[in-house]
Amino acid sequence: MVQAFEQKTPETERAHEANGEDRWIPSACSMCYGTCSILAHRVNGVVTKIEGNPASEIGKGRLCAKGISGIMTLYDPNRVNVPLRRTNPKKGVGVDPGWKEITWDEALDEIAARLRKVRAEDPRKLFLQRTTTNTTIGPICHAFCHAFGTMNQWVAGGGLHCGNGAHLISGIMHASWSIVPDFEHCQYAVYFGASKGHAAGHASCSNMGLAADARVRGMKMVVVDPMCNFAAAKANEWVPIRVGTDAALALAMAHVLVNELGIWDAPYLASKTNAPYLIGPDKLYVRDAETQEPLVWDATAGRARPYNAEKLGQEPLGELALEGEYEAQGVRCRPAFACLKEHLARHTPEWAEPITTIPAATIRRLGQEFGREARVGSTIVIDGVRLPYRPVAAIAFRGSEGHRNAVYNFLAIDLLNHLVGAADVVGGCLGFNPVCHGHPETKRPAYVPYAGPDGLMVTGSWMVPHLPYPFEYPRMPKSMGFNELFPLGMSSPLMASADQEERWQRFDLPYRPEVMINIGCNSVMSVGNSETVINTLLRIPFIVSFDLFRTELSDLADIVLPDMSYLEQLDSKPNYPFIFNLPGGMGDWCWAVRQPLIEPVAERRQMNQVLLELAERVGISEDINMALNALLKLQPPFTLKGSQQYSFAEVCDQHLKSNFGPRHDLAWFKEHGVLSWPKKPQEVYWRPFVEVRVPIYWEYLKRVGDQARALAEPRGLHLPEEFYDPLPTWLPCPGHECSDEQFDLYGFYYRDTIHTNSLTQENAWLDETAQLDPNSYYIAMNAETGKKKGLHDGDWVWMETVKGRRVRGRVHLTQGMHPEGLGIGGCAGHWTDGMPVARGKGVFFNQLLEIDMDHASPVNLNLDLCVKVRLRRCEEA
Amino acid sequence: MALVTIKLFGMLGAMAGTRDLQLELAEPAHLRDALDALEARFGPEFRQRIMRNPRALQTYLRIFVNETEVTDLDTVLQINGLPTEVSLMLLPAAEGG
Known part of the structure; x- marks a missing residue:
């Protein structure tokens, strides 16, 4: 064989x-x-x-x-x-x-x-x-x-399509490359265009097992996605959404929590976020004149004080105000949370319904379920340690953040976690292993997030x-x-x-x-x-x-x-790094090698x-040795020396010994194969033990925007100001702004679970499997929509954009698709004779995408991956 | 005087036009003094590449003093009269995924 x-x-x-x-x-x-x-x-x-x-x-x-x-x-x-x-x-x-x-x-x-x-x-x-x-x-x-x-x-499409939004913001909010539910304890998970635990990617097979066990245990899973795909097919509820509108749904759910139900975790927001920081009329922090530190309103003292007063040698802060209006440094100001609460009031379920196509009643119910299941204020004991218990998680990835509005989509979704204090606590939304105290023998690798400028979290590990x-x-x-x-x-x-x-x-x-x-x-x-x-x-x-x-x-x-x-x-x-690819939650640390x-x-x-x-x-051996010392954090005596020429095997050997001692070479x-040691609750559920804050009000986004625009606009690069507001809203993708009624469908690609993008298209077994799958090499289309257009399952069509780009493929009519959606597994449609198995299979969706700054996020550069198209029946290819 | 060997790797070496140089610093010499001397020699653009502000290093700069990574500008150089080698390398924004 x-x-x-x-x-x-x-x-x-x-x-x-x-x-x-x-x-x-x-x-x-x-x-x-x-x-x-x-x-x-x-x-x-x-x-x-x-x-x-x-x-x-x-x-x-x-x-x-x-x-x-x-x-x-x-x-x-x-x-x-x-x-x-x-x-x-x-x-x-x-x-x-x-x-x-x-x-x-x-x-x-x-x-x-x-x-x-x-x-x-x-x-x-x-x-x-x-x-x-x-x-x-x-x-x-x-x-x-x-x-x-x-x-x-x-890393080309792998980076541009993937995690410009998800990774940066997960890094800022969770000190990790991605986020995942605490499968062992979560009771209610909402996935927005994500498939963690159901397809491929970070800690793939571990998460599949954890997600399956969680479903058996009774975790309710809601999947928001234009397509009833790998995650939605296993969920309790699939919520079909118009592609690229996830922020509108998440903001409306946040509105229900805060303004309709009055649910938020005040102690978490006051101590672990910048919710109490005072915001002036210019949308920036009001800062202490002497120290330039952001001010908070100490309700006990009845005056504005630096958020880190105690570290500055002052008496400890009293109760911090999250609402109200105050005067500090000569300006009227409000806590960031008060600004957010008012901002959310404009984002009602009724506002979100025509954007997302999700009925307002459904949005309201999702917000209510999320708030109820969060159990704000509850605790649980894990391995003898009493910890906050918030068994809800809002998870997002490429499907929701692969758009021009990537930043706001991801921020709005993750905001749900922070409002109820479900960030890196038991049952909540976890980063992948943001804290590691190291192997018991060597205390390596060890990293912990720490407070940076304005008290906001700096991740302890990064990719x-x-x-x-x-x-x-x-x-x-x-x-x-x-x-x-x-x-x-x-x-x-x-x-x-x-x-x-x-x-x-x-x-x-x-x-x-x-x-x-x-x-x-x-x-x-x-x-x-x-x-x-x-x-x-x-x-x-x-x-x-x-x-x-x-x-x-x-x-x-x-x-x-x-x-x-x-x-x-x-x-x-x-x-x-463990923040990338080791399963989150309790269990073991595990270091593996490839050979x-x-x-x-x-x-x-x-x-x-x-x-x-x-x-x-x-002639750069000395430079590359130094770079490897820095990147791999090699410690003496296992550093690479001078301009000595090392084989890659020798570099690997030094790396392993530097982390785990000479015995573990x-x-x-x-x-x-692997070296394992047990995780501690203080590592996994680290948030209460590490003195850092994360932003629920992205003040520096405004400062970044002001400076970026000052440089870009005179050179003809337009960076719209609305993308740089400190509070998230929903902004349309280029496809949403297409007014030509002929182009009535939204094409998007999804990550097929059978293939890994273009990497595996040449693999003969996977190709055979994909040929047996009803969707892998087809254009998935809503059955009713297809019927209205006179299409039948298996019909050949041209899929065309306003710009005249087009691809040909066969439609698969299914009930598991939003009425406006056309889903294609990426990245098929090869034509080179160097890959004869892959050649001519599937649909090359990316051919429809424009690549320019007008189709990218003006904040994080994410290329927009949905495109307005029309279909025309054609003859067999 | 403290004799300090400086090694500028990668992009910094390309900017400066040299990888190796020697500094003579008044004792007690600190890392901050070495960086000040580099600015004096290579100009403010060089300093901008390595300092976020007068009090903080760029997050993508790695500095090693005798093979040990340091982040404190007040790190003392040439302890007990031993020769000191300070290595600087930029790990600037590259792409993720």
Whole structure:
């Protein structure tokens, strides 16, 4: 059944036969970024089966269909096996690159020469692009870029579509990359365009088990989504919503809580948020004249005082006012909560109904249920520790925040948690492991959030070097993506947008990208319409692409390098940081490794090792060693020294010993797979134990907006002021503003549970499964809407945008779709002959998306992923 | 005088045009003094890249004194007359996902 492409030599064959090898080897999955722990069955050098590793908290022995199917990617006969050099200088879709096989030395010599040249001219001319799915490559890519001296790095569609809103705001509000219900104790979870525990992604298989157990236990689950998909199908209630309007629903629910029911957690708001901070008529904090600290109204003392009076050596604060109007520093002012309460009064269920299409009575009921189940004021004892008990959670992810109004959508949803004090307490909305006290022997890795400027929380751990808060205030951009202008954004459409060159000229960007290193990413398909992305790529003189298969992007490259799949790779930290990919809630801490399961095949090399070798050839070994010391937080004596050349295996070994002591080195981890130790309640339910506040009033959003607009508007970049108000509201997506009645449907894509975006489309088993699925390769459409248009199940249609972009596909008529919605699983529709299994399958939704600043959030740069379309019946493709 | 070796890695080295330099600082020398000396040599733009404000370092700057990461501007350099190596590296905003 499985054909092995292992390089068989007489020696290896004899060794296998003599040993009669039959082993289960621990490693880590990477068929999505959930990175569940696995056991691979290897028989005589051939991997014959993959299962979940029951010894690991990461997956707990479970493994989804994608994980099991990794074997088909490992042994796919279409893999790139040798370095390839383009011989045809002409580039374009359908143009034969004229690939010629070259040696690694030839490839690295040419790449290093190009890199040395641009580093001497301006290091920022290097642009690195990488996949977000393989978590192994993050630190080495950051290290290489920091060592080289370029900030121009991105994860293309994986970042632009994914978590610009969710991750930044989860970082600011929960000190974590994402949020999840406390499955063990939650009684009522509302999911807004999220599938945590039902599909793929962070702590995927662990969460699936936890979510299933929670449903059996009786947790009520409400899923708000245009499509009755993976999460909604298992929920108690599916609430169909017009795509991109989640903030309106969440704000109306918050209004019901605060203004109709009078439910809020006053002690939590007063001590753990900026709700008591006094706000002046300019919408900014009223600050103490001497210390410049924000003021609160001490109702006991009857006067305004700094929020941190005791730390300033003053007597402790009394009761803090959350409502009322006061005078301080010569201005009339109100607590932030009072401003929020008044603001919410405009966001009634009746206001939200025509925006969301959800009946006002349903919205009111959802708000009432959320407030009732929150049980504000209650406590519970966990492992002998008495803790606040708030068994409700409002969870959001890409479906609700993948829009131009990403920031307000996510803020409004998370506001529900904070109003009732259900943030990182028992039963509530949890960040993924924001507090870790470290392994009992070494106290590493250890991190705890702490108070930053204005007392607001700074996360103790983060995925990338720069923190979500505090951030730099906007300044003139020098990066390709203008990240300096958008401190609340991460991935920027300007890396591959239609207005890229125009924006760069207007902002006097002093260089252009000359060398691109692409690592496993297919931005031609993952960002938006391919025409725009290809035009940006054609302007880059030299492109190197590490790939498993020849993709639509690698067909535009100058050199293609054969990468190893995750089953061939080594990694000391597939699941770290814990804020990313370890299940939240009680249980165990668990550190896993990834290790090669077969001997090296053909000329494939792990890109981590190749980047280290390139660093040496470019003359930046000392810099990359220092960057790795900083990024991996290596401690003496396990730091990387001077310009010494390390193999990637040696880096992994130092990393593990630095965290867990010399006994727990790479060899130990390869043998045992995982190292576990128990979590403490004070780590999991940390909020009462850590003296930090989070904003329910985003005062600095106004300050950021004022500064960003001052820089941007004179250069023709319009950043609408309404996106920078300190309190969230609902603002329309570009699709909502389309007035042409012919375009009467909203197209959107969803993350298929069978595939991981474009990564797995070439996998033969998953392709076969997707062909059996009624939705995977189809356009899901409301059955009644389809009938009204005279369509039948399986009809071929053109899906067209106002801009004239179109894709063809077959409709699947279903009751599980909002009447205005058209759902497509992303990211299918490949056309390259390098991926023959994927070629011609499914619908390429992203082809409909415009890529420019007008279709991105002016705050966090999230590209809007819904688009107004019309359908036209057509003949079979 | 305190003799302090400075190593500017990555982007800082590219900005300064050099990776290695030596500073002579009046004793007792603190990290703040070393950064002041770097500003004097490389200008205010260099300082802006490493300082949020006069009291705080940029969050994406990593400073190591003899291999130990430090964040306090009052960190004493050249303790007991031992040679001190101060390494600075920027880990600026890159993309997430």
